[in-house]
Amino acid sequence: MPGALMSTAYRLLFLVGLCAVAAAQRPNVVLVMADDQGWGDVGYQAHPTLKTPHLDAMAASGVRFDRWYAGAPVCSPTRGTCLTGRHHLRYGIPTANAGHLPKSEPNLAAILKQAGYRTGHFGKWHLGTLTKTIKDSNRGGTAKGRKHYAPPWDRGFDVCFSTEAKVPTFDPMKTPPSWAGGVGKNAKTGSPYGTRYWTGPDQSVQDEALAAKDDSHLIMDRATRFISDSVGADKPFLAIIWFHAPHLPVVASEGDQEPYRSETRDQHRHYLGCITAMDRAVGWLRAHLRQLKVADETMVWFCADNGPEGRNKAPGSSGGLRGRKRDLYEGGIRVPGLMEWPGQLKQARVIAAPCSTLDYLPTVLSATGVPLPKGAPPLDGVDLMPLLSGAMTTRPRPIPFAFGGRAALVEDRWKIVRPAKTKPFALYDISADPSESTDRSETHPLVKTRMVAAWRQFEASLPSR
Structure with missing residues (x-):
């Protein structure tokens, strides 16, 4: 606990220091x-x-x-x-x-x-x-x-x-x-x-x-x-x-x-x-x-x-x-x-x-x-x-991609990719499989469902094309 408190204190001091820099110069x-x-x-x-x-x-x-x-x-x-x-x-x-x-x-x-x-x-x-x-x-x-x-x-x-x-x-x-x-x-x-x-x-x-x-x-x-x-x-x-x-x-x-x-x-x-x-x-x-x-x-x-x-x-x-x-x-x-x-x-x-x-x-x-x-x-x-x-170690929200009918959503561990509008999404454990060699859709269906829903929500926020 003392080590954790020290680490937290250091991060807070770092952020306070950055704010002071922004204010001064x-x-x-x-x-x-x-x-x-x-x-x-x-x-x-x-x-x-x-x-x-x-x-x-x-x-x-x-x-x-x-x-x-x-x-x-x-x-x-x-x-x-x-x-x-x-x-x-x-x-x-x-x-x-x-x-x-x-x-x-x-x-x-x-x-x-x-x-x-x-x-x-x-x-x-x-x-x-x-x-x-x-x-x-x-x-x-x-x-x-x-x-x-x-x-x-x-x-x-x-x-x-x-x-x-x-x-x-x-x-x-x-x-x-x-x-x-x-x-x-x-x-x-x-x-x-x-x-x-x-x-x-x-x-x-x-x-x-x-x-x-x-x-x-x-x-x-x-x-x-x-x-x-x-x-x-x-x-x-x-x-x-x-x-x-x-x-x-x-x-x-x-x-x-x-x-x-x-x-x-x-x-x-x-x-x-x-x-x-x-x-x-x-x-x-x-x-x-x-x-x-x-x-x-x-x-x-x-x-x-x-x-x-x-x-x-x-x-x-x-x-x-x-x-x-x-x-x-x-x-x-x-x-x-x-x-x-x-x-x-x-x-x-x-x-x-x-x-x-x-x-x-x-x-x-x-x-x-x-x-x-x-x-x-x-x-x-x-x-x-x-x-x-160091106050944050993971990304608070995913990175969305939509390009020419292709689609992707990137999180810390997981990524979904759709290579064409007519193709289904694939799910990759991108932290362990950066080469995207193994589709994990069958082993982690709930993750895929959640991420596809998140991408659809992002898509719905885009202007109609």
Whole structure:
């Protein structure tokens, strides 16, 4: 009993300390996200060849989430969950390149900006088009795309260096050879890729300024400048850094390919190289925060937006999990998840409870002491601060998924999955069977019945489609 009381007292003191920090000096927030990086695509997951020393260091010194879930198995919906804390179908983003983030939907940038934060977005946006006037990327400038005009500077961001969708991960304005993937059938190598970087209304960056440079470096260069300016102005900041790597087309510099010369398949070698380049950019961020002496009061989060692209012969690794991008099996939605906050979380820890990109908004608002706007709709995510303190060890409510007729619900121990609308739900003991190899529906029918009912209740709360 004395030990239990001491443990409880420590947790209460930790939470009181966090509240005091929020009241005295609101923490800076950096949300970093990779694009299509698999659960196994990091060195700390014992990848046989991939080098990610900076992510490995972050995992060793901060918080490692062993069950971090993207909000969806594809890009745009997950990005919506990061900013809203709500399931993507609640505001009309069913899949990638569809819908947009409505201005009426409360989002993290707009909320923190209203509270006095400087806000910046850097990299891939994918929550709407960025121009109405010229052809750009997948939807920009088209008749259909105009109604989905929803740029970050119109959604609460002060500073932007943003693209609508994917670009090559090196020399981003130029079309790479077809082996890089993500290249149109009739596209000519060396021609303009067709997706611009935008900094504001009708303000795109000239191609020459981006030529022959690593894309992750370009993104982090802008982000670190924003951070420096924010610190210089003595203002707290929110930086959203959404890399394109390692989404196709994958291209790496000669230097970043060097550790992987034994890999003779071009796409695989460049895939590994562009992740190493992205990892180096994460290292630059961490060093920059230390140099500015703001690392202690800055929360840095890292994850990916979904599992790896392609099937078994594609370069990305799901780390042995079943499924890949577009699947609601673990390989499509369980991704690397890390967090550092050196001034408050002084000891490394591993969190086994399921956590999600849905949890960013409630957790960040809790840490900063900023309330949800009055009248804001209910959230699907949960505040992770009690989990980080140790006051909570299990997730208080499940993580819901609904995507293209597929469905899933994730709890601490159990998970139900429906791979298609015409298929039945299967039940997995996900804590003991992360590869989802054995359906437990027959041995635990009451668990399945309860969880299916819970998912149906969630489904009934969604707007009619």
